[in-house]
Amino acid sequence: MDMIADFDLTAHNTFGLKSTADRAVLIDDAAMLPELAKASAETGRPLKILGGGSNVVLAERLDAIVAIMRIAGRSVNQQTTDATIVTAGAGENWHDFVVWTVDQGIAGLENLAGIPGTVGAAPIQNIGAYGAQLSDFFQSLTAYDLKTGTIETFDAEACRFAYRQSAFKSEPGRYVILTVTLALPRTWKAKRDYAGLDRLPEDATARAVLDHVVALRASKLPDWRVLGNAGSFFHNPVVSAEAARAFEDAPQYPQVDGTVKLSAGWLIEQSGLKGFRLGPAGTYDRHALVLVNHGGATARDIAALATHIRDKVRIRYGVDLVQEPIVL
Ligand SMILES: Cc1cc2nc3c(=O)[nH]c(=O)nc-3n(C[C@H](O)[C@H](O)[C@H](O)COP(=O)(O)OP(=O)(O)OC[C@H]3O[C@@H](n4cnc5c(N)ncnc54)[C@H](O)[C@@H]3O)c2cc1C
Numbered sequence: 001m002d003m004i005a006d007f008d009l010t011a012h013n014t015f016g017l018k019s020t021a022d023r024a025v026l027i028d029d030a031a032m033l034p035e036l037a038k039a040s041a042e043t044g045r046p047l048k049i050l051g052g053g054s055n056v057v058l059a060e061r062l063d064a065i066v067a068i069m070r071i072a073g074r075s076v077n078q079q080t081t082d083a084t085i086v087t088a089g090a091g092e093n094w095h096d097f098v099v100w101t102v103d104q105g106i107a108g109l110e111n112l113a114g115i116p117g118t119v120g121a122a123p124i125q126n127i128g129a130y131g132a133q134l135s136d137f138f139q140s141l142t143a144y145d146l147k148t149g150t151i152e153t154f155d156a157e158a159c160r161f162a163y164r165q166s167a168f169k170s171e172p173g174r175y176v177i178l179t180v181t182l183a184l185p186r187t188w189k190a191k192r193d194y195a196g197l198d199r200l201p202e203d204a205t206a207r208a209v210l211d212h213v214v215a216l217r218a219s220k221l222p223d224w225r226v227l228g229n230a231g232s233f234f235h236n237p238v239v240s241a242e243a244a245r246a247f248e249d250a251p252q253y254p255q256v257d258g259t260v261k262l263s264a265g266w267l268i269e270q271s272g273l274k275g276f277r278l279g280p281a282g283t284y285d286r287h288a289l290v291l292v293n294h295g296g297a298t299a300r301d302i303a304a305l306a307t308h309i310r311d312k313v314r315i316r317y318g319v320d321l322v323q324e325p326i327v328l
Pocket residue numbers: 014048049050051052053054055056069090115116117118119120121122124125126127128129175176177178221222224229230231232326
């Protein structure tokens with residue numbers, strides 16, 4: 001197996017943070033995993049999986065074996081009376097996979113178009129956007145268990161999906177997701193009940209929704225190829241209905257369980273931190289929830305900025321913001 005020493009990961013994370021891995025390897029076959037697990041045990045270096053690097057803060061030096069996920073493959077498996085069942089390898093690009101389904105006349109994933117990263121990482125935080133989330137379509141996944149050396153199948157219940165959460169987040173580093181299988185409903189109607197999508201006609205095609213979502217995203221988020229970022233940096237806080245009364249002026253999104261979701265971006269902006277800069281890191285001047293790398297930033301710069309933001313928001317609003325990207 002070809003392991004590369006002192007591998008530069010700067011181009012492998014959308015933040016563009018300077019980072020070097022002790023060892024790195026491209027993983028395109030699940031059969032490589034037992035050997036990688038052995039190398040990890042023998043050298044004492046943890047095995048860390050990297051997909052598209054769009055939801056991570058990479059340390060400047062990663063004393064680890066970093067396996068960059070490249071397992072490919074996508075297929076339509078089956079048509080049931082209700083759904084079309086599709087499977088993709090963990091290393092497939094998520095957006096390309098969405099486009100592939102829509103191009104074949106299989107609708108459902110269009111609201112999730114344009115999310116960077118790989119298929120295999122999508123279940124980790126139950127990716128979501130524009131009124132849809134992965135768990136709406138999830139059927140099962142296969143994952144290699146680094147603890148037992150076996151390949152396990154997880155159904156939706158075993159994944160314990162919630163808002164930007166899954167079982168995989170509570171046991172980080174244990175499972176390597178290999179394939180993801182989704183059930184896309186055969187009876188379909190454009191999902192337009194989200195701000196910005198209501199402008200689409202009622203009979204909009206899945207392709208039209210996809211194009212519209214991609215355009216909306218481009219108008220709101222900086223292109224990470226131009227201005228390094230990891231998308232939304234903090235979760236939107238969820239508070240009790242009673243606590244939400246203290247936020248009269250804030251946008252509020254009541255949830256089905258009676259709690260209220262607040263906008264982390266609004267809290268940061270109202271704390272005077274939109275477009276704020278601390279060294280080479282800052283908040284995006286058009287969207288305070290997005291932290292950006294103005295050039296040459298490291299994980300330390302991002303951590304210092306994140307701490308500053310959390311402190312300001314806690315002092316002003318008494319809300320503890322929770323970071324979304326995972327520190328590897
Ligand atoms: C501009 C921008 C916009 C974004 N918009 C959204 C959005 O709208 N909605 C949303 O939910 N997210 C969004 N994100 C976050 C990100 O795109 C998603 O979380 C995505 O699923 C991360 O995929 P990745 O392959 O880049 O994962 P990485 O960043 O490489 O990894 C993330 C975590 O998953 C683990 N991991 C990755 N692959 C595997 C695997 N195969 N098996 C086990 N563990 C694995 C890694 O170890 C790490 O802990 C955005 C990010 C950016 C940069």
